[in-house]
Amino acid sequence: MERAKIISRLIEEKGYSRRAFAERIGLPPTTLQSMLNRGVGGAAIDNVLKVTKGLGITIDELEEMVANEKGFIESSERQDALSPAELAEFEAFINNPEHGIFFKSYLDAPEERKKDLQKVWEIIKRASEDEK
Structure with missing residues (x-):
């Protein structure tokens, strides 16, 4: 996901329309729209700084999000199925009572749903590894 898509997603997650967010940070809505489209x-660095500050992130954090997103896409494209060891680790994870509620439908789910749940687990696992 490119920077503009990440910024759009973050604006949306904060509950703003693009116009409302632009007005909140003192940027003409057309300027924000142009940044996100082009x-x-x-964009001018001053405008990028206004946007990132308004989102409560730094430019470095934005770049980190871009890198993480690219890494996730590459790993999910490269690997559709878990290895037997990863599958065992995943099943141990979902059988943990703390996690079981979220994944309780896994065992009875169709194969496509199981793959979706495995991808969610990969995201959770990667996030917990990044925290270490």
């Missing part, structure tokens, strides 16, 4: 790379 790409953040060509």
